[in-house]
Amino acid sequence: MCGIVAYIGDKDAYPILMNGLRRLEYRGYDSAGVALLNGDMRVYKKAGKVDDLDQFIGTADVKGSIGIGHTRWATHGEPNDINAHPHLSGTGNLTMIHNGIIENYGSLKAELQERGHTFSSDTDTEVLIHLIEDIMEKEQLPLEEAVRIALSQVIGAYAIVVMAKGDQDKLIAARKSSPLVIGIGKGEFFIASDATPIVEHTKNVVYLNDLEIAVVTREGDLSIKTIDNQRKTPYVQELEWKLEMLEKGGYDHFMLKEIFEQPRSVKDSMRGRLNPDKGIVALGGIKDYEQLLVNAKRILIVACGTSWHAGLVGEYLFEDLARIPVEVEYASEFRYRNPVINPDDVVIAISQSGETADTLAAIELAKSKGATILGICNVVGSSISRVTHAGSYTHAGPEIGVASTKAFTAQLTILTLMALSIAHKKGTLSESRFQVLLHALDRIPAKIEKALETNDLILGIAERYKEATNALYLGRGYNFPVALEGALKLKEISYIHAEGYPAAEMKHGPIALIDENMPVIVMATNMSAYEKIVSNIQEVKARKGKVIAIVAEGDTIIHEMADYTIEIPHTEEPLSPLLTVIPLQLLAYHIAVLRDCNVDQPRNLAKSVTVE
Numbered sequence: 001m002c003g004i005v006a007y008i009g010d011k012d013a014y015p016i017l018m019n020g021l022r023r024l025e026y027r028g029y030d031s032a033g034v035a036l037l038n039g040d041m042r043v044y045k046k047a048g049k050v051d052d053l054d055q056f057i058g059t060a061d062v063k064g065s066i067g068i069g070h071t072r073w074a075t076h077g078e079p080n081d082i083n084a085h086p087h088l089s090g091t092g093n094l095t096m097i098h099n100g101i102i103e104n105y106g107s108l109k110a111e112l113q114e115r116g117h118t119f120s121s122d123t124d125t126e127v128l129i130h131l132i133e134d135i136m137e138k139e140q141l142p143l144e145e146a147v148r149i150a151l152s153q154v155i156g157a158y159a160i161v162v163m164a165k166g167d168q169d170k171l172i173a174a175r176k177s178s179p180l181v182i183g184i185g186k187g188e189f190f191i192a193s194d195a196t197p198i199v200e201h202t203k204n205v206v207y208l209n210d211l212e213i214a215v216v217t218r219e220g221d222l223s224i225k226t227i228d229n230q231r232k233t234p235y236v237q238e239l240e241w242k243l244e245m246l247e248k249g250g251y252d253h254f255m256l257k258e259i260f261e262q263p264r265s266v267k268d269s270m271r272g273r274l275n276p277d278k279g280i281v282a283l284g285g286i287k288d289y290e291q292l293l294v295n296a297k298r299i300l301i302v303a304c305g306t307s308w309h310a311g312l313v314g315e316y317l318f319e320d321l322a323r324i325p326v327e328v329e330y331a332s333e334f335r336y337r338n339p340v341i342n343p344d345d346v347v348i349a350i351s352q353s354g355e356t357a358d359t360l361a362a363i364e365l366a367k368s369k370g371a372t373i374l375g376i377c378n379v380v381g382s383s384i385s386r387v388t389h390a391g392s393y394t395h396a397g398p399e400i401g402v403a404s405t406k407a408f409t410a411q412l413t414i415l416t417l418m419a420l421s422i423a424h425k426k427g428t429l430s431e432s433r434f435q436v437l438l439h440a441l442d443r444i445p446a447k448i449e450k451a452l453e454t455n456d457l458i459l460g461i462a463e464r465y466k467e468a469t470n471a472l473y474l475g476r477g478y479n480f481p482v483a484l485e486g487a488l489k490l491k492e493i494s495y496i497h498a499e500g501y502p503a504a505e506m507k508h509g510p511i512a513l514i515d516e517n518m519p520v521i522v523m524a525t526n527m528s529a530y531e532k533i534v535s536n537i538q539e540v541k542a543r544k545g546k547v548i549a550i551v552a553e554g555d556t557i558i559h560e561m562a563d564y565t566i567e568i569p570h571t572e573e574p575l576s577p578l579l580t581v582i583p584l585q586l587l588a589y590h591i592a593v594l595r596d597c598n599v600d601q602p603r604n605l606a607k608s609v610t611v612e
């Protein structure tokens with residue numbers, strides 16, 4: 001949700017900023033802009049994508065070895081040229097990029113207007129840069145001090161970078177509840193919302209903490225202070241990402257690449273954590289909290305979007321295998337409904353980005369009530385990974401496609417490992433069942449590989465249904481959340497209305513929608529509910545619905561009944577979501593491509609939702 005990038009050093013800033021914006025575009029893509037300093041200050045901004053900005057700039061003067069850039073996902077003010085960042089102060093001497101929301105911008109704006117400030121955009125960002133300049137002039141303070149004082153008056157979330165026309169040798173950055181990473185190169189600094197624009201330049205980074213302000217200078221100094229003026233020592237970490245991870249690697253879209261990466265990403269998420277031959281499943285990150293989980297009377301899972309769907313599978317896993325009651329909560333609802341949280345509750349927060357504002361707020365709330373918080377995040381060093389008591393990273397690698405795919409299966413992998421380990425410690429699984437599940441889990445990456453071989457078949461099915469206006473996804477038990485996830489994938493990227501439903505519940509509503517044009521995608525791999533699923537398929541067929549069934553290989557009964565069957569390898573039921581979701585990801589992908597939709601950057605969506 002908005003990407004920011006900045007550079008200071010001895011190279012031309014412009015190509016670095018534009019390249020950085022392209023890497024960050026997955027975060028927001030309704031408008032973009034850059035500002036460069038080279039004696040004078042030049043600001044270029046444009047509604048649309050980074051390519052539109054590039055075209056707009058054309059051959060204009062882009063000289064300068066210091067600059068800032070922004071790609072926006074609109075919160076305050078429609079996405080147009082004027083509301084695009086960077087924004088200028090009243091005199092035009094300062095410029096700023098911002099990710100987040102200044103909640104009290106209305107009152108700050110009114111005060112500034114009373115003092116004669118006029119504003120050209122509808123954004124909260126313009127208010128903040130005016131405020132900084134106002135304080136600087138009124139109090140005769142250096143810029144960094146004015147930034148600090150202005151930020152202490154701000155309610156809301158921000159990651160900002162400020163650049164001053166009068167000082168070509170310095171950038172000032174600050175964060176609260178929105179991520180910011182500083183890359184340290186040789187005689188140069190990079191500042192960005194995440195590490196994607198930095199990886200190709202340097203591996204040494206400092207993650208700024210909340211309420212910290214950093215000043216980087218051309219001389220190579222990095223100093224950090226808190227908003228209440230305490231000096232901090234920068235903690236330099238090494239990035240593990242490689243540049244290839246951020247490229248499409250021959251695929252047409254990041255989403256397709258990420259779908260096909262799943263054998264590897266699931267394997268990486270298990271690596272060093274699962275040894276079926278020795279009967280070992282161990283998550284080092286939560287080792288000290290395992291006993292707490294074993295004794296937990298209740299687990300609360302909080303998340304948003306696809307991560308919430310992973311949480312729902314987690315509910316089945318923890319209840320079925322470890323016999324711990326679980327409640328899965330939308331973080332946005334949980335945080336505002338005065339939930340009952342006990343100090344002995346264990347809260348598991350799931351987030352690919354580790355930056356989702358509602359999930360962060362839900363964690364803070366649960367923490368304040370004394371609960372223990374464990375995280376499952378993909379982005380190392382992200383805000384959620386830092387506020388939780390402990391956690392396990394998914395090792396899916398950077399996920400760039402806005403619709404989450406490999407992060408989902410990596411989250412399921414961690415949840416499965418966690419549930420198995422707790423179940424074993426609690427004694428809720430027999431030794432033989434435990435062994436069977438460990439070996440089955442170990443074989444999942446190879447089975448995902450096999451499930452991906454259905455790609456051509458699914459392309460054919462996508463051709464047949466690309467004009468559908470509605471679709472229904474049905475599943476039972478472990479595969480009910482997968483039905484929700486399949487429907488979400490289709491909605492997100494192809495803009496076809498789709499609903500996920502528990503198969504039996506279909507009779508209580510959605511069955512009324514079924515006609516000969518309605519594709520109904522049914523997950524029919526669960527052996528425990530096989531006959532029931534067969535009945536549900538018959539109910540759909542009796543109403544002339546078109547059935548696309550995901551079945552375990554060798555199935556003959558459903559093959560006879562369904563319009564299309566997609567065979568995937570057989571596995572143990574608790575692990576089946578790791579396989580059934582694969583054809584659903586491919587189906588959504590191909591339908592979206594055939595409908596000419598922007599698969600990696602679907603309209604109105606953002607990869608990381610850092611506003612509530």
Ligand code: G6P
Binds near residue numbers: 353359607
């Ligand atoms: C956005 C993304 C989804 C993601 C959700 C939660 O809506 O488009 O793909 O599932 O946020 O994000 P998180 O990073 O917390 O998993």
